Amino acid sequence: MIPFHPRPRDADRFVADLAQEEQGGAPSSRPETREVETVWDALGGLDAADFDLAANDAGSPRLSRRAMLTGAGLAASGAVGGAFLWSRRAVVHETGIGERETLVLSDGSQVTLNTATRIEVRLDGGRREVRLDSGEAFFSVAHLADAAPFDVLSDGARIRVTGTRFNVRRHSDFTRVDLIEGGVAVGPASEATSRLILRPGQAVRLDKQGLPGSVVPARLEQIADWRQGRISFDGAALAEAVLEMNRYSRIRLVVVDPRLARTPVDGVFMAGDTAAFAGALQALYGTSIARDGDLWTLSP
Structure with a gap:
């Protein structure tokens, strides 16, 4: 909910301007509607989570421009029930x-x-x-x-x-x-x-x-994996896998040995779980890990 208490007349003028533009006309410019427009723009910062919308691919809600104009009138009068x-x-x-x-x-x-x-x-x-x-x-x-x-x-x-x-x-x-x-x-x-x-x-x-x-x-x-919060590798070089893991974490992995960097990596890991990834390298390849704060160096 965005606190906002404009004069109803200002809200009506703002919605009328949008409707006029929708029909191909030129909207009027009134100083008193600027505050309404500011709130309408702020509603663009809301996302699916704010409206409890499913993030899957099916059944995506669709709103017509006319429905959104109605929503703008509600928002401008203080009754924000949902907007896109x-x-x-x-x-x-x-x-x-x-x-x-x-x-x-x-x-x-x-x-x-x-x-x-x-x-x-x-x-x-x-x-x-x-x-x-x-x-x-x-x-x-x-x-x-x-x-x-x-x-x-x-x-x-x-x-x-x-x-x-x-x-x-x-x-x-x-x-x-x-x-x-x-x-x-x-x-x-x-x-x-x-x-x-x-x-x-x-x-x-x-x-x-x-x-x-x-x-x-x-x-x-x-x-499909990254959309579910996973990272998968199928024969990727360790150097490439490290770069991908680093995208999801503030812990930075570094490979110092060229031969180790070329080691093929297979598996599925949770995005951001650098510790689990490094632990798997230790178990499978005997990789050593030198930790210096958020910088982890991998070596044979």
Whole structure:
């Protein structure tokens, strides 16, 4: 609940402005409605957990713009029973290290943020856009026949869909897109043509300019695991496994021996449970662990 006590007349004017814009008209600008607009924007910070919404893929609630306008009137008069993100300005959502969060957007789409992830969301009648500033996110996009395409921007890349489920992870020098179902078009953010079309079960890396590389199989099991708070390895080099474990914990693992770094690792671990991962290395490979605060060094 957000404490707010505007004059009812101001709330009515704000909702009327939104309705006028919905019908293609230009909204009026009244100083007395700014406080109402501020509260409406603040509601964009609420997520699925605030409304006790299930974070699974099925049965996602969907609200029409008209229903949201009604909700805006309730919020502006102080009776906030539930609201979803809608704003002409970008609304930022982010998770810390080891955190995971599912958001329900106003168009019925869901976004699950992985550890240390930051997104900016802009949704209105003419645009559905999410910018991935860092980290990894899983999207389940609502298919709306009369809605704008849903765009995900990452570095210099644009991923465009109309309704599908896919995963986007932003690395320091590339963005990886894994498609679960539906179809996506990927390519440079600045170009509307010459885009690569992915099919379900396919994945691709996009460089910092958004240019796609070779199409490879999607990491279906690994993506399903991180959404459940797990990390799975199937023959991954220890150096690679360590980098992945470090994403979810403030404890930093370091491998100092090149031969040890190439050791293949198999198994499923809970995200953030660095102690269990290090213990498994000790038991299986006799690995030594030197602990110095949050820095753990692995050696043969």
